[in-house]
Amino acid sequence: VKLAKLWACFVAFPCWDEKRRPRSFLIELIVRHICLSAESMSAWDIFVEFLRFCAAKRIQPIMWDWSDLDKDPRLNWGKGPRIIDPLNPTNNVAKPFRFWSFLRKYARKSLQKMGYSVGTASTKTRWEGSEDDEAIPKV
Secondary structure, eight states, X not given: OHHHHHHIIIIISSSSOGXXXXXHHHXXXXXXXXXXXXXXXXXXXXXXXXXXXXXOSSOOOBOTTOGGGTTOTTOOOOSSOOBBOSSOTTOBTTTTOOOXXXXXXXXXXXXXXXXXXXXXXXXXXXXXXXXXXXXXXXX
């Protein structure tokens, strides 16, 4: 979690106002989802998967135990990614963050600089998502 937060603070959004960065809780939920979805990974591998998750063309919803509310018409999830608070099913933690395209761009750039593929093909089975059109196998 700390590595992902440091990346967001010093690499992805270093010159931006702090209010424009992804909130800590949002980063924590994404990392927790990756950790629960992974079999056994090192901290570095989890960080790389975090970057791949952020770099995906379409971010898969993180619904925890609230997946039955996914299509409830009474809930306004908002446009964009859906990352639900594990304790409050009406709180889409991703909704206030509006800079997903920048996050995606910086995550892709970081993966490329580190020599990793940008694609999300390696996470298809873990996140039960569809394979991204631009998916490239892991290096």
